[in-house]
Amino acid sequence: MRFQDKVAIVTGSGKGIGKAIVQKMALEGALVTVTDLNKQTCEETAMEINQSGGKAIAVEGDVSKSEDVRRIVEETIEAYGKIDILVNNAGIVKDIRLEDMEEDDWDKVIDVCLKGAFLCAKYVSPYMNEQKYGKIINISSRAYLGNPGQANYSSAKAGIIGLTRSLAKELGKNNINVNAVAPGLIETDAVRNHPKYEKIKELQKKDTPIKRIGLPDDVANAVLFFASDDAAYISGDILHVTGGRFG
Ligand SMILES: NC(=O)c1ccc[n+]([C@@H]2O[C@H](COP(=O)([O-])OP(=O)(O)OC[C@H]3O[C@@H](n4cnc5c(N)ncnc54)[C@H](O)[C@@H]3O)[C@@H](O)[C@H]2O)c1
Structure with a gap:
């Protein structure tokens, strides 16, 4: 129960x-x-979390x-009175070659x-600063190393690394750890809905030292490590959850 009463x-x-x-x-008490x-x-x-004995509130938002973001933060404070952990996970892709990428495809991603990660950190950090405790985990992607057809997404995910390192330096004095997790290909709807899904999955297995596609739990395990006090002296770092694939 690493997260007993943590919000x-x-x-x-x-x-x-x-x-x-x-x-x-939630299973570990958050x-x-x-x-x-x-x-x-x-x-x-x-x-589902509440029915299985955990504690959760739902707040719709962009x-x-x-x-x-301000409303998400306010409703969390109203419900629980504090915020200990922020995971910036929301993300979208709009993969398209540079010559066909419209300004809107760039802006949305x-x-x-x-x-989104900047805004959430901005509005959550005052509460973490005040209590001199916080964990911010930003979900980047192996794509931060660059991928054809992903100029928008790769740039955003590389930006996440810069954001992580800057915030780690800025917020460390208040005992706030800021780290990033960079997943490889993970089996979620975002990937399953791709028209070339089966081909991508096969290629992934071929090119990855650990011969399988990643699962959401593989990423969650890395995030929970950074969110826990086991990682109390780690900040500004990147944990790759790619099955050993970097190229
Ligand atoms: N699946 C992968 O292979 C993979 C690999 C590397 C990184 N990632 C990253 O992991 C994160 C989660 O990806 P996933 O595969 O679970 O995607 P997903 O599409 O299955 O889930 C993403 C969730 O984010 C929500 N969302 C989208 N836009 C939002 C917004 N503006 N505000 C709030 N919520 C919004 C969606 O409604 C959805 O529930 C993303 O940041 C993604 O870039 C995924």
Whole structure:
């Protein structure tokens, strides 16, 4: 029970990797805020946690909008009185070659994946500063190393690394650890809905030292490590959850 009475906000936690994170944290005693753009999955995930004996509230919201982020933070404080852990997990892809990438394809991905993490950290950090305790975990991606067709996403995920290192330096004096997790290919809807899913999965197995596709729980385990006091002296770091694949 590493998170007994700790309060955690996990963005984009209605499904996929975020859902695995809130479920595992709740199992270890955390009081969680499930927040997502999708009201239905957000409420379902919170209900599942409450029905299995955990404690969760659902707050619908868009991380790229500051008024929504402020409301997510306020409702968490109203429900639990503090915030100990923030996981910036919400993310989207809009993969397209540079010549066909419209300004909007660029803006949307940067807004959700990068600006969203900045806004959540900005509005959560005053509470963490005040209590001199906090853990911020940002979900990057192996794609921060660069991928064709992902100029928007790779840039956002590389930006997440810069954000992580800057915030680690800025907030460390208040006992706030800021780290990033960079997953490789993980089996979620985001990947399953891809038209070339089966081919991608086979290629992934071939190119990855650990011969399988990653699972949401693989990423959640890394996030829970950073969120726990086992990682109390680790900050500004990146944990790759890629099965050993870097290229
Ligand atoms: N699946 C992978 O292979 C993989 C690999 C590396 C990194 N990641 C990253 O992990 C994170 C989770 O990915 P996933 O595969 O679980 O995706 P997913 O699509 O299964 O889930 C993402 C969730 O984020 C929510 N969301 C989208 N836009 C939002 C917004 N503006 N505000 C709030 N919520 C929003 C969605 O509604 C959804 O519930 C993302 O940041 C993604 O970039 C995923």
